[in-house]
Amino acid sequence: MLLMKENVADRSPLPAQTTVVPAGTAGSIAVRRGQLLRIEALEEGAVASLFGFSDADPMIHLSVHHTRVFSNSYVLGSGMRLVNNRRRPVMVLGKDSIGKHDLLLPASTTAYLRSKGYDGIGCVEALQAELQRLGRQQPKLPDPVNLFMHVELARDGSITPQPNRVKAGDKITCRVVQDMLFVVSTCCTGVEGNDRPAAVALSVAEDLDSFVAQP
Known part of the structure:
Protein backbone atom coordinates (compact mmCIF):
# COMPACT_ATOMS: atom_id res chain seq x y z
CA MET A 1 0.00 0.00 0.00
CA LEU A 2 2.78 2.45 0.94
CA LEU A 3 4.47 2.18 -2.46
CA MET A 4 1.36 2.18 -4.64
CA LYS A 5 1.92 3.64 -8.08
CA GLU A 6 0.92 7.29 -8.32
CA ASN A 7 -1.19 8.36 -11.27
CA VAL A 8 1.28 10.57 -13.14
CA ALA A 9 -0.46 11.54 -16.36
CA ASP A 10 1.88 14.33 -17.44
CA ARG A 11 4.89 12.18 -18.37
CA SER A 12 5.87 8.87 -19.94
CA PRO A 13 7.52 6.15 -17.82
CA LEU A 14 11.23 6.80 -17.31
CA PRO A 15 13.99 4.18 -17.43
CA ALA A 16 15.48 2.90 -14.19
CA GLN A 17 18.85 4.32 -13.24
CA THR A 18 21.46 3.75 -10.55
CA THR A 19 24.26 5.88 -9.11
CA VAL A 20 26.96 4.30 -6.94
CA VAL A 21 28.35 6.59 -4.24
CA PRO A 22 31.80 5.36 -3.14
CA ALA A 23 32.79 5.54 0.51
CA GLY A 24 33.90 8.99 1.66
CA THR A 25 32.21 10.93 -1.15
CA ALA A 26 28.83 12.36 -2.15
CA GLY A 27 26.65 11.48 -5.13
CA SER A 28 23.30 12.58 -6.48
CA ILE A 29 20.28 11.38 -8.40
CA ALA A 30 17.25 13.19 -9.84
CA VAL A 31 13.84 11.71 -9.03
CA ARG A 32 10.57 12.67 -10.67
CA ARG A 33 7.22 12.79 -8.91
CA GLY A 34 5.72 9.30 -8.63
CA GLN A 35 9.00 7.42 -8.94
CA LEU A 36 10.56 5.15 -6.33
CA LEU A 37 13.90 5.99 -4.74
CA ARG A 38 15.93 3.13 -3.30
CA ILE A 39 19.05 3.63 -1.17
CA GLU A 40 21.06 0.44 -0.65
CA ALA A 41 24.12 -0.26 1.46
CA LEU A 42 26.85 -1.87 -0.64
CA GLU A 43 29.17 -2.46 2.30
CA GLU A 44 28.86 -3.27 5.97
CA GLY A 45 28.43 -0.33 8.33
CA ALA A 46 27.18 2.17 5.75
CA VAL A 47 25.58 5.47 6.74
CA ALA A 48 23.84 7.52 4.04
CA SER A 49 23.38 11.18 4.94
CA LEU A 50 20.47 12.19 2.71
CA PHE A 51 19.75 15.72 1.45
CA TYR A 74 12.28 11.45 15.99
CA VAL A 75 12.08 7.85 14.74
CA LEU A 76 11.78 7.19 11.01
CA GLY A 77 9.40 4.30 10.31
CA SER A 78 7.47 2.72 7.45
CA GLY A 79 4.62 4.92 6.24
CA MET A 80 6.21 8.08 7.59
CA ARG A 81 6.08 11.13 5.35
CA LEU A 82 9.28 13.13 5.03
CA VAL A 83 8.42 16.77 4.38
CA ASN A 84 10.08 19.94 3.13
CA ASN A 85 10.59 23.25 4.91
CA ARG A 86 7.08 24.28 3.81
CA ARG A 87 5.68 21.18 5.56
CA ARG A 88 4.68 19.58 2.26
CA PRO A 89 5.38 15.85 1.72
CA VAL A 90 8.46 15.01 -0.33
CA MET A 91 8.49 11.23 0.01
CA VAL A 92 6.90 8.33 1.90
CA LEU A 93 9.03 5.58 3.43
CA GLY A 94 7.86 2.16 2.31
CA LYS A 95 10.09 -0.91 2.39
CA ASP A 96 12.86 -0.77 4.99
CA SER A 97 15.11 -3.72 5.81
CA ILE A 98 17.00 -2.13 8.70
CA GLY A 99 14.60 0.23 10.56
CA LYS A 100 17.44 2.20 12.20
CA HIS A 101 17.79 5.82 11.09
CA ASP A 102 18.66 9.14 12.71
CA LEU A 103 16.59 12.34 12.56
CA LEU A 104 18.56 14.24 15.22
CA LEU A 105 22.23 14.74 14.37
CA PRO A 106 23.70 17.31 11.95
CA ALA A 107 26.11 16.57 9.12
CA SER A 108 29.78 16.30 9.92
CA THR A 109 32.25 18.96 8.80
CA THR A 110 35.91 18.51 7.93
CA ALA A 111 36.92 20.70 10.88
CA TYR A 112 34.84 18.61 13.28
CA LEU A 113 36.33 15.36 11.97
CA ARG A 114 39.86 16.74 12.30
CA SER A 115 39.14 17.72 15.92
CA LYS A 116 38.13 14.10 16.58
CA GLY A 117 41.20 12.64 14.88
CA TYR A 118 39.50 11.45 11.68
CA ASP A 119 40.83 11.84 8.14
CA GLY A 120 38.81 12.70 5.04
CA ILE A 121 36.29 15.43 4.28
CA GLY A 122 33.06 15.98 6.14
CA CYS A 123 29.54 15.48 4.84
CA VAL A 124 28.98 19.23 4.47
CA GLU A 125 32.03 19.73 2.26
CA ALA A 126 31.18 16.62 0.21
CA LEU A 127 27.66 17.99 -0.32
CA GLN A 128 29.04 21.37 -1.38
CA ALA A 129 31.42 19.71 -3.85
CA GLU A 130 28.61 17.67 -5.43
CA LEU A 131 26.37 20.73 -5.78
CA GLN A 132 29.26 22.65 -7.33
CA ARG A 133 29.89 19.82 -9.78
CA LEU A 134 26.24 20.02 -10.82
CA GLY A 135 26.42 23.82 -11.15
CA ARG A 136 23.66 24.13 -8.60
CA GLN A 137 23.37 27.06 -6.19
CA GLN A 138 21.56 26.38 -2.93
CA PRO A 139 20.96 29.34 -0.60
CA LYS A 140 20.75 27.01 2.41
CA LEU A 141 22.33 23.66 3.25
CA PRO A 142 19.91 21.77 5.52
CA ASP A 143 20.70 19.05 8.02
CA PRO A 144 20.44 15.52 6.61
CA VAL A 145 18.37 12.46 7.31
CA ASN A 146 21.04 10.02 8.45
CA LEU A 147 19.88 6.74 6.98
CA PHE A 148 21.18 3.51 8.56
CA MET A 149 22.41 5.38 11.66
CA HIS A 150 20.67 4.59 14.94
CA VAL A 151 20.75 6.75 18.06
CA GLU A 152 18.63 6.69 21.19
CA LEU A 153 17.19 9.70 23.01
CA ALA A 154 17.02 9.14 26.79
CA ARG A 155 14.46 10.60 29.17
CA ASP A 156 17.07 13.08 30.41
CA GLY A 157 17.56 14.35 26.85
CA SER A 158 20.93 12.70 26.23
CA ILE A 159 21.63 11.21 22.81
CA THR A 160 23.41 7.85 22.76
CA PRO A 161 24.71 6.41 19.46
CA GLN A 162 23.96 2.71 18.99
CA PRO A 163 26.14 0.20 17.13
CA ASN A 164 25.66 0.16 13.37
CA ARG A 165 24.23 -3.22 12.30
CA VAL A 166 23.93 -2.49 8.57
CA LYS A 167 24.96 -5.24 6.16
CA ALA A 168 25.55 -5.10 2.44
CA GLY A 169 22.16 -5.35 0.77
CA ASP A 170 20.20 -3.50 3.45
CA LYS A 171 18.00 -0.89 1.81
CA ILE A 172 15.09 1.49 2.06
CA THR A 173 12.60 2.33 -0.70
CA CYS A 174 10.49 5.49 -0.80
CA ARG A 175 7.76 6.84 -3.07
CA VAL A 176 8.74 10.40 -4.07
CA VAL A 177 5.90 12.88 -4.53
CA GLN A 178 7.80 15.97 -5.75
CA ASP A 179 10.44 16.45 -8.42
CA MET A 180 13.65 16.45 -6.41
CA LEU A 181 17.41 16.25 -6.57
CA PHE A 182 18.70 13.95 -3.83
CA VAL A 183 22.30 14.04 -2.64
CA VAL A 184 23.78 11.37 -0.38
CA SER A 185 27.07 11.67 1.48
CA THR A 186 28.93 8.55 2.57
CA CYS A 187 31.61 10.47 4.45
CA CYS A 188 32.65 9.78 8.03
CA THR A 189 29.96 10.99 10.42
CA GLY A 190 32.24 11.32 13.43
CA VAL A 191 29.56 9.49 15.45
CA GLU A 192 30.86 6.56 17.49
CA GLY A 193 29.83 3.20 16.10
CA ASN A 194 28.62 4.81 12.86
CA ASP A 195 31.89 6.32 11.68
CA ARG A 196 33.01 3.86 9.03
CA PRO A 197 32.55 5.30 5.51
CA ALA A 198 31.01 2.74 3.17
CA ALA A 199 29.58 2.79 -0.34
CA VAL A 200 25.87 2.98 -1.16
CA ALA A 201 23.79 2.85 -4.34
CA LEU A 202 21.03 5.28 -5.26
CA SER A 203 18.44 3.82 -7.63
CA VAL A 204 15.30 5.21 -9.25
CA ALA A 205 12.54 3.20 -10.92
CA GLU A 206 8.88 3.47 -11.79
CA ASP A 207 7.93 0.39 -9.75
CA LEU A 208 9.54 -2.29 -7.60
CA ASP A 209 9.91 -4.77 -10.47
CA SER A 210 11.91 -2.24 -12.51
CA PHE A 211 14.85 -1.86 -10.14
CA VAL A 212 18.13 -3.18 -11.50
CA ALA A 213 19.79 -5.70 -9.16
CA GLN A 214 23.11 -4.58 -7.69
CA PRO A 215 26.12 -6.78 -8.51
Missing part, protein backbone atom coordinates in the same frame (compact mmCIF):
# COMPACT_ATOMS: atom_id res chain seq x y z
CA GLY A 52 16.95 16.70 -0.94
CA PHE A 53 16.41 19.85 -3.00
CA SER A 54 13.32 20.90 -4.92
CA ASP A 55 13.56 21.26 -8.70
CA ALA A 56 10.88 23.96 -8.65
CA ASP A 57 12.27 26.35 -6.04
CA PRO A 58 15.85 26.53 -4.65
CA MET A 59 14.46 27.79 -1.34
CA ILE A 60 12.62 24.49 -0.76
CA HIS A 61 14.45 21.45 0.58
CA LEU A 62 13.88 18.22 2.46
CA SER A 63 13.75 19.24 6.13
CA VAL A 64 14.51 16.82 8.93
CA HIS A 65 13.37 19.45 11.46
CA HIS A 66 9.94 19.89 9.88
CA THR A 67 9.65 16.10 9.44
CA ARG A 68 10.05 15.57 13.19
CA VAL A 69 7.39 18.17 13.96
CA PHE A 70 5.06 17.02 11.17
CA SER A 71 5.21 13.40 12.36
CA ASN A 72 5.64 14.14 16.06
CA SER A 73 8.49 11.64 16.12
Whole structure:
Protein backbone atom coordinates (compact mmCIF):
# COMPACT_ATOMS: atom_id res chain seq x y z
CA MET A 1 0.00 0.00 0.00
CA LEU A 2 2.78 2.45 0.94
CA LEU A 3 4.47 2.18 -2.46
CA MET A 4 1.36 2.18 -4.64
CA LYS A 5 1.92 3.64 -8.08
CA GLU A 6 0.92 7.29 -8.32
CA ASN A 7 -1.19 8.36 -11.27
CA VAL A 8 1.28 10.57 -13.14
CA ALA A 9 -0.46 11.54 -16.36
CA ASP A 10 1.88 14.33 -17.44
CA ARG A 11 4.89 12.18 -18.37
CA SER A 12 5.87 8.87 -19.94
CA PRO A 13 7.52 6.15 -17.82
CA LEU A 14 11.23 6.80 -17.31
CA PRO A 15 13.99 4.18 -17.43
CA ALA A 16 15.48 2.90 -14.19
CA GLN A 17 18.85 4.32 -13.24
CA THR A 18 21.46 3.75 -10.55
CA THR A 19 24.26 5.88 -9.11
CA VAL A 20 26.96 4.30 -6.94
CA VAL A 21 28.35 6.59 -4.24
CA PRO A 22 31.80 5.36 -3.14
CA ALA A 23 32.79 5.54 0.51
CA GLY A 24 33.90 8.99 1.66
CA THR A 25 32.21 10.93 -1.15
CA ALA A 26 28.83 12.36 -2.15
CA GLY A 27 26.65 11.48 -5.13
CA SER A 28 23.30 12.58 -6.48
CA ILE A 29 20.28 11.38 -8.40
CA ALA A 30 17.25 13.19 -9.84
CA VAL A 31 13.84 11.71 -9.03
CA ARG A 32 10.57 12.67 -10.67
CA ARG A 33 7.22 12.79 -8.91
CA GLY A 34 5.72 9.30 -8.63
CA GLN A 35 9.00 7.42 -8.94
CA LEU A 36 10.56 5.15 -6.33
CA LEU A 37 13.90 5.99 -4.74
CA ARG A 38 15.93 3.13 -3.30
CA ILE A 39 19.05 3.63 -1.17
CA GLU A 40 21.06 0.44 -0.65
CA ALA A 41 24.12 -0.26 1.46
CA LEU A 42 26.85 -1.87 -0.64
CA GLU A 43 29.17 -2.46 2.30
CA GLU A 44 28.86 -3.27 5.97
CA GLY A 45 28.43 -0.33 8.33
CA ALA A 46 27.18 2.17 5.75
CA VAL A 47 25.58 5.47 6.74
CA ALA A 48 23.84 7.52 4.04
CA SER A 49 23.38 11.18 4.94
CA LEU A 50 20.47 12.19 2.71
CA PHE A 51 19.75 15.72 1.45
CA GLY A 52 16.95 16.70 -0.94
CA PHE A 53 16.41 19.85 -3.00
CA SER A 54 13.32 20.90 -4.92
CA ASP A 55 13.56 21.26 -8.70
CA ALA A 56 10.88 23.96 -8.65
CA ASP A 57 12.27 26.35 -6.04
CA PRO A 58 15.85 26.53 -4.65
CA MET A 59 14.46 27.79 -1.34
CA ILE A 60 12.62 24.49 -0.76
CA HIS A 61 14.45 21.45 0.58
CA LEU A 62 13.88 18.22 2.46
CA SER A 63 13.75 19.24 6.13
CA VAL A 64 14.51 16.82 8.93
CA HIS A 65 13.37 19.45 11.46
CA HIS A 66 9.94 19.89 9.88
CA THR A 67 9.65 16.10 9.44
CA ARG A 68 10.05 15.57 13.19
CA VAL A 69 7.39 18.17 13.96
CA PHE A 70 5.06 17.02 11.17
CA SER A 71 5.21 13.40 12.36
CA ASN A 72 5.64 14.14 16.06
CA SER A 73 8.49 11.64 16.12
CA TYR A 74 12.28 11.45 15.99
CA VAL A 75 12.08 7.85 14.74
CA LEU A 76 11.78 7.19 11.01
CA GLY A 77 9.40 4.30 10.31
CA SER A 78 7.47 2.72 7.45
CA GLY A 79 4.62 4.92 6.24
CA MET A 80 6.21 8.08 7.59
CA ARG A 81 6.08 11.13 5.35
CA LEU A 82 9.28 13.13 5.03
CA VAL A 83 8.42 16.77 4.38
CA ASN A 84 10.08 19.94 3.13
CA ASN A 85 10.59 23.25 4.91
CA ARG A 86 7.08 24.28 3.81
CA ARG A 87 5.68 21.18 5.56
CA ARG A 88 4.68 19.58 2.26
CA PRO A 89 5.38 15.85 1.72
CA VAL A 90 8.46 15.01 -0.33
CA MET A 91 8.49 11.23 0.01
CA VAL A 92 6.90 8.33 1.90
CA LEU A 93 9.03 5.58 3.43
CA GLY A 94 7.86 2.16 2.31
CA LYS A 95 10.09 -0.91 2.39
CA ASP A 96 12.86 -0.77 4.99
CA SER A 97 15.11 -3.72 5.81
CA ILE A 98 17.00 -2.13 8.70
CA GLY A 99 14.60 0.23 10.56
CA LYS A 100 17.44 2.20 12.20
CA HIS A 101 17.79 5.82 11.09
CA ASP A 102 18.66 9.14 12.71
CA LEU A 103 16.59 12.34 12.56
CA LEU A 104 18.56 14.24 15.22
CA LEU A 105 22.23 14.74 14.37
CA PRO A 106 23.70 17.31 11.95
CA ALA A 107 26.11 16.57 9.12
CA SER A 108 29.78 16.30 9.92
CA THR A 109 32.25 18.96 8.80
CA THR A 110 35.91 18.51 7.93
CA ALA A 111 36.92 20.70 10.88
CA TYR A 112 34.84 18.61 13.28
CA LEU A 113 36.33 15.36 11.97
CA ARG A 114 39.86 16.74 12.30
CA SER A 115 39.14 17.72 15.92
CA LYS A 116 38.13 14.10 16.58
CA GLY A 117 41.20 12.64 14.88
CA TYR A 118 39.50 11.45 11.68
CA ASP A 119 40.83 11.84 8.14
CA GLY A 120 38.81 12.70 5.04
CA ILE A 121 36.29 15.43 4.28
CA GLY A 122 33.06 15.98 6.14
CA CYS A 123 29.54 15.48 4.84
CA VAL A 124 28.98 19.23 4.47
CA GLU A 125 32.03 19.73 2.26
CA ALA A 126 31.18 16.62 0.21
CA LEU A 127 27.66 17.99 -0.32
CA GLN A 128 29.04 21.37 -1.38
CA ALA A 129 31.42 19.71 -3.85
CA GLU A 130 28.61 17.67 -5.43
CA LEU A 131 26.37 20.73 -5.78
CA GLN A 132 29.26 22.65 -7.33
CA ARG A 133 29.89 19.82 -9.78
CA LEU A 134 26.24 20.02 -10.82
CA GLY A 135 26.42 23.82 -11.15
CA ARG A 136 23.66 24.13 -8.60
CA GLN A 137 23.37 27.06 -6.19
CA GLN A 138 21.56 26.38 -2.93
CA PRO A 139 20.96 29.34 -0.60
CA LYS A 140 20.75 27.01 2.41
CA LEU A 141 22.33 23.66 3.25
CA PRO A 142 19.91 21.77 5.52
CA ASP A 143 20.70 19.05 8.02
CA PRO A 144 20.44 15.52 6.61
CA VAL A 145 18.37 12.46 7.31
CA ASN A 146 21.04 10.02 8.45
CA LEU A 147 19.88 6.74 6.98
CA PHE A 148 21.18 3.51 8.56
CA MET A 149 22.41 5.38 11.66
CA HIS A 150 20.67 4.59 14.94
CA VAL A 151 20.75 6.75 18.06
CA GLU A 152 18.63 6.69 21.19
CA LEU A 153 17.19 9.70 23.01
CA ALA A 154 17.02 9.14 26.79
CA ARG A 155 14.46 10.60 29.17
CA ASP A 156 17.07 13.08 30.41
CA GLY A 157 17.56 14.35 26.85
CA SER A 158 20.93 12.70 26.23
CA ILE A 159 21.63 11.21 22.81
CA THR A 160 23.41 7.85 22.76
CA PRO A 161 24.71 6.41 19.46
CA GLN A 162 23.96 2.71 18.99
CA PRO A 163 26.14 0.20 17.13
CA ASN A 164 25.66 0.16 13.37
CA ARG A 165 24.23 -3.22 12.30
CA VAL A 166 23.93 -2.49 8.57
CA LYS A 167 24.96 -5.24 6.16
CA ALA A 168 25.55 -5.10 2.44
CA GLY A 169 22.16 -5.35 0.77
CA ASP A 170 20.20 -3.50 3.45
CA LYS A 171 18.00 -0.89 1.81
CA ILE A 172 15.09 1.49 2.06
CA THR A 173 12.60 2.33 -0.70
CA CYS A 174 10.49 5.49 -0.80
CA ARG A 175 7.76 6.84 -3.07
CA VAL A 176 8.74 10.40 -4.07
CA VAL A 177 5.90 12.88 -4.53
CA GLN A 178 7.80 15.97 -5.75
CA ASP A 179 10.44 16.45 -8.42
CA MET A 180 13.65 16.45 -6.41
CA LEU A 181 17.41 16.25 -6.57
CA PHE A 182 18.70 13.95 -3.83
CA VAL A 183 22.30 14.04 -2.64
CA VAL A 184 23.78 11.37 -0.38
CA SER A 185 27.07 11.67 1.48
CA THR A 186 28.93 8.55 2.57
CA CYS A 187 31.61 10.47 4.45
CA CYS A 188 32.65 9.78 8.03
CA THR A 189 29.96 10.99 10.42
CA GLY A 190 32.24 11.32 13.43
CA VAL A 191 29.56 9.49 15.45
CA GLU A 192 30.86 6.56 17.49
CA GLY A 193 29.83 3.20 16.10
CA ASN A 194 28.62 4.81 12.86
CA ASP A 195 31.89 6.32 11.68
CA ARG A 196 33.01 3.86 9.03
CA PRO A 197 32.55 5.30 5.51
CA ALA A 198 31.01 2.74 3.17
CA ALA A 199 29.58 2.79 -0.34
CA VAL A 200 25.87 2.98 -1.16
CA ALA A 201 23.79 2.85 -4.34
CA LEU A 202 21.03 5.28 -5.26
CA SER A 203 18.44 3.82 -7.63
CA VAL A 204 15.30 5.21 -9.25
CA ALA A 205 12.54 3.20 -10.92
CA GLU A 206 8.88 3.47 -11.79
CA ASP A 207 7.93 0.39 -9.75
CA LEU A 208 9.54 -2.29 -7.60
CA ASP A 209 9.91 -4.77 -10.47
CA SER A 210 11.91 -2.24 -12.51
CA PHE A 211 14.85 -1.86 -10.14
CA VAL A 212 18.13 -3.18 -11.50
CA ALA A 213 19.79 -5.70 -9.16
CA GLN A 214 23.11 -4.58 -7.69
CA PRO A 215 26.12 -6.78 -8.51
